Amino acid sequence: MFQKILIANRGEIALRVLRAAKELGIQTVAVHSTADADAMHVRLADESVCIGPPPSRDSYLNIHQIVAACEITGADAVHPGYGFLSENAKFADILAAHNITFIGPSGDHIRIMGDKIEAKRTAKRLGIPVVPGSEGAVSDEKEAKRVAAEIGYPVIIKASAGGGGRGMKVALTEADLEVALQTARTEAGAAFGDDAVYIEKYLQKPRHIEVQIFGDGAGKGVHLGERDCSLQRRHQKVWEEANSPALNAEERSRIGDICANAVANLGYSGAGTIEFLYENGEFYFIEMNTRLQVEHTITEAITGIDLVHEQIRVASGGGLSVTQDDIRFHGHAIECRINAEDPRTFVPSPGTITHFHTPGGLGIRVDSGVYSGYRIPPYYDSLIGKLIVHGRNRVECMMRLRRALDEFVVDGIKTTLPLFRELVGNPDIANGDYDIHWLEKHLAKGE
Incomplete structure (x- = not known):
């Protein structure tokens, strides 16, 4: 150790x-x-x-x-x-x-999965279902039109080295393709120093489902269930759930086993997350994150496994502490990302926190590094805390979340807490009936 x-x-x-x-x-x-x-x-x-x-x-x-x-x-x-x-x-x-x-995977695995085109090729080779699209980067508009015609419109153009929604544009028709292609390349070059882009089929109303995996680097791998991260704005996650309210037990087991086998065959070491778009019962690989995720907490809540302990153990050569048969799922968990932002415009709100009071009670966890009197600097990401709630089922979890949000106090700055208080009372959210476009549509309507 x-x-x-x-x-x-x-x-x-x-x-x-x-x-x-x-x-x-x-x-x-x-x-x-x-x-x-x-x-x-x-x-x-x-x-x-x-x-x-x-x-x-x-x-x-x-x-x-x-x-x-x-x-x-x-x-x-x-x-x-x-x-x-x-x-x-x-x-x-x-x-x-x-x-x-380095408490994480090898540099080679980071490189493979950091290049979106190579990651897609690798995923396909490992038996992970992928979104139909170009085999690699598209070289010009003529090739882009050919690929788009083969897979059918609408299509999405993505930066090969991208992330966070940058270098990502949708073309609904062939007439949109030229401008979308040029814009995506320009954004990709400016953001990542690499203007390579590729094309995929654009799914209309998908969920964003990700599977938590762990590998020991020696041919063993496990999955710890999935998380639903479909509530997003500007391709940034806002609210996450484990397990997904959209999947049944058979789908959950199927995609989990695919990911665990892929990680084992890759010889991957440490924590990772394989992310998918999910629509009409089908999963489509979008990327693999070769690190711990912000929302790892809800996986910990439903499995009882400390993922950071596991990262340290694997990196020190101790191997995995659990087999797939050891992993059991209990109840439902939701995480809300508390950002120092205006809850409507999402404009950052740095400043001094004058009062900070977190909720408590059974099934409540708050991960935060701030305190009363702390000054939030304007230089970094606006995330100031995460509210994680666990219940025996989704209904209990939602009721507990509502109560926890009522108790949470952050004064002196604007935060996204009011947004979550609205979401927890929305019937679509209560029913688990949402996709990756839901939040932005409702924000645009002023709902």
Whole structure:
């Protein structure tokens, strides 16, 4: 087991990892920018190192500073959390060259799944169902029209190196294709330094379903069920559920087994999430995230398995602590992402939190690194906390969530709490009747 883990992240996920490490008896090192000197994970870590000024490129994305912090403190492993360097193959390679363990998959697997075109090819080879589309990047408008005609309109154009909805455009007809193609390329080049794009069939009303997987790196893999992440705005998840209200037991078992077998055959090590669009009983692969997800908490709630403990165990060479037969699912869980944003416009709302009170009681968990008097800096992601609620079934979970939202108080800034109070009372949400377009449509209507 590791002696000391450096946490290469900030906010609630840094605190989440710190707690797991402490429970395992492992010392922790917090790295931070000057803007995060008073952050909770910095206060609680055994050691802390300032790695630069507020801009991420000069601190949390500065690989050389993080490696230097490892050398200074004697950290023998790094947990990257999510975001920042969590899916940076170069970072994983550099750590390996310095005999420091990256708590995550190999650099090669990060590269494969980070390239959307190669990821799709790999998924297809591993028996994972994929969305019909181009075999690789489309070279010009003529090829794009040929592919689109073969799979049928509407189609979606995506950046090969993309994520977060950037470099992604829909063409409803051939007349839309030229502008959509040019716009997607321009956005992709600006955002990722790579303007390669590919084309897929655009599904009209799909759900966003993702399967949590774990591999031991030696040919064994398991799945820990699925999560429904269909409530989104601008391709960003807002509300997640486990298990999905849209799937039946047979579908759940089928897609889980496909993913577990794929991970085993890939020789994958650590946590990962295989994401799908789901429509009319069919699953279509969209990407694989080679890291811990923000919404890992609801999987923990329904399985009772600490996923960060499992990450550390696998990375240290201890293998998986469970087999597929050991994993049991209990009840239903929902996560709401509490962002420092205007609940209607989603414009960030940095500032000082004057009062912070979290709900409690059976089945309630709040993951947050903020506190009363904490000043939210304007430099980073606006996520300030996650409300996770678990119940014996979805009805109990929804009622408990309603009560927890009523108790949650964050004063001094705008947050998305009012949005969730509206959602929990909406009949479509209560019935689990929504798709990936539902939230944006209802926000547009002012509902």
